[in-house]
Amino acid sequence: xxxxxxxxFQTANYMITxxxxxxxAAEELAQNLIYYTQGSSFTVNRELISFVKTLIDLxxxxxxxxxxxxxxxxxxxxxxxxxxxxxxYNESMNTYLKKYVEIKSKRRVGDLVSI
Amino acid sequence: MSKGVLIFAYNNADIDYAKxxxxxxxxxxxxxxxxxxxxxxxKEWLLKSQPDAEHVFDKIITEYSDTTQxxxxxxxxxxxxxxxxxxxxxxxxxxxxxxxxxxxxxSDYILCSNLLSKIWxxxxxFLIYPGIGVxxxxxxxxxxxxxxxxxxxxxxxxxxxxxxKSLEVDSFFSIxxxxxxxxxxxxxxxxxxxxxxxxxYSFSIALNxxxxxxxxxxxxxxxxxxxxxxxxxxKDEHLKFLIEKENYAGEYTAAKTSNLDIHVMNKxxxxxxxxxxxx
Numbered sequence: 001x002x003x004x005x006x007x008x009f010q011t012a013n014y015m016i017t018x019x020x021x022x023x024x025a026a027e028e029l030a031q032n033l034i035y036y037t038q039g040s041s042f043t044v045n046r047e048l049i050s051f052v053k054t055l056i057d058l059x060x061x062x063x064x065x066x067x068x069x070x071x072x073x074x075x076x077x078x079x080x081x082x083x084x085x086x087x088x089y090n091e092s093m094n095t096y097l098k099k100y101v102e103i104k105s106k107r108r109v110g111d112l113v114s115i
Numbered sequence: 116m117s118k119g120v121l122i123f124a125y126n127n128a129d130i131d132y133a134k135x136x137x138x139x140x141x142x143x144x145x146x147x148x149x150x151x152x153x154x155x156x157x158k159e160w161l162l163k164s165q166p167d168a169e170h171v172f173d174k175i176i177t178e179y180s181d182t183t184q185x186x187x188x189x190x191x192x193x194x195x196x197x198x199x200x201x202x203x204x205x206x207x208x209x210x211x212x213x214x215x216x217x218x219x220x221x222s223d224y225i226l227c228s229n230l231l232s233k234i235w236x237x238x239x240x241f242l243i244y245p246g247i248g249v250x251x252x253x254x255x256x257x258x259x260x261x262x263x264x265x266x267x268x269x270x271x272x273x274x275x276x277x278x279x280k281s282l283e284v285d286s287f288f289s290i291x292x293x294x295x296x297x298x299x300x301x302x303x304x305x306x307x308x309x310x311x312x313x314x315x316y317s318f319s320i321a322l323n324x325x326x327x328x329x330x331x332x333x334x335x336x337x338x339x340x341x342x343x344x345x346x347x348x349x350k351d352e353h354l355k356f357l358i359e360k361e362n363y364a365g366e367y368t369a370a371k372t373s374n375l376d377i378h379v380m381n382k383x384x385x386x387x388x389x390x391x392x393x394x
Contacts, residue, residue: 016368020253020358024372027249031335031375036233041334069331071238113355113371 017109025099032092035085037075040067044085044092052082116279118235119150119173119214122222125180125201126157130188130382133161133168136222138389140171146226147218149235154178154204154211174213180204184311189342190383191367192359205273205314206295209280209288221274221378223385227352228374230335234277239331240284242277243318246270248337251344251370251377254361263316264306268323272337273314274378283329291321339378346384354379 001009033044042048042065055063055078062076075081099115106112120143124136133155140151150173155161158175161168168175180201189195204211208219216235234242246260246269260270278284294301294317301320302310322330340346340356345367348355352374357367379385 013368016253017370020251020368020370023253024251024370024375027336027338028372028374031228031230034230034334036334039236039238041233067238068334069239071331073238109369113369115371115373 014107014109014112017112018103021103021112021115022100025096025103028099029092029096032095033088034068035088037081037084038073040069040071040073042067042085044088049082049085049089052078052085056082116215116236117213118216119152119212120147120218120220121208121212121214122151122153122220123202123205124153124155124157124161124222125204126155126160127199127201129196129198131164131386132222132382133157134165134389135382135385137161137165137168137171138385139220139222139224139226142226143220144171146229147232149218149232150214152176152213154207156180156201176211176213178204178207178211182312186311188382190381191345191357192343192364194383200311202312202314203295206288206291206317209278209285212280216277216279218277219275223380223382224275224376224378225349225354225385226376227354227372228376230376231275231277231333234333237277237279237331240279240281241287241330242333243322243330244272244275244333244337246272246319248272248339251338251340251356251372252358252361255341263319264308267305267307268319270315271319271322272378273318274337274339275333276318277333283325287321287325287329290324291317294320335376337378338372338375340380342380342382345381346379346388349388 035042035044060078063078064072065075067073102115122136122139124132126132136153143151152174153172154176156179158177180203182201182203184200185197186200187195188198218231250257262270298312305320307316343359345357347357354372354377356370358370360366360368
């Protein structure tokens, strides 16, 4: 095979693997962002964080939130809940950033799958 | 309330499900830290071939499955075998489980995280993964994992599900048994084009009959590789795969997952990895 063409195929292979590894890292992030409390699960996102922060700013001590299965859950202490979900968010994002940077720095298929 | 995992293992002429289930059970203990029970028709073989099974499993329940249905088992995109597929007893999970709260898992569902460790004491009595999920192959279109067919009802994975013993869950399993016993009728009714009895289909039908408010979704999404892909390495919570390429049978691209629970459908490559043989 022509050397240039062979290199082009290698690059194509690398690009497929790169896309897949980025997608899998995003899936890992999505999984890490799940927070459990009182037999319910919440996906932690900016909307949830902002909403709970707004409630606290408006002096609401407790509230009712819908979990990922649309079940109402009484949150007795909004401040504790916010602290917990912020911790989940920051920890997950830090792990994701680290992984993303690592993936980006790899230039060969073999290196991509040894992270 | 007692809590535990239930795994089913029915060997056929070529695939040692008992071995796979022992491997899966060890990972359940590692990541979920709950007792594991096994339902099998090969207790004697399991204890003879894997002596440590006695200490790993909380209970080994013998239940025979009288089916002769066969299906194709792929080992990568080029090799395959037609083998017996014994999958009838999943509908009896409610009667067979020794626990009040049970997580039922396929033996080829490989845990790599503690994601499912917090589902206990759930507000909902039945949790399952809805269709689609995440296929490790980017290019594959898995319409069959979204709806049973284009005119039919949503698809659900019977690979892993959680239930708490209750009146409505008991009713669900009764309906499930009725679907199994009248499979030809239900597969015609729901336009299912294969005569094979498949738990994913029967669960989807029974869930459709129970209504949307009966069940909830398990956390995250079902992640899977088909039996046309190859698992090549298991190292703690990291799995390495060769994923089949589009339009190039026998060619693969590499993929690695970390901390993700994966349904590995290629049992041959899974057994090779358990035996430490890799490719």
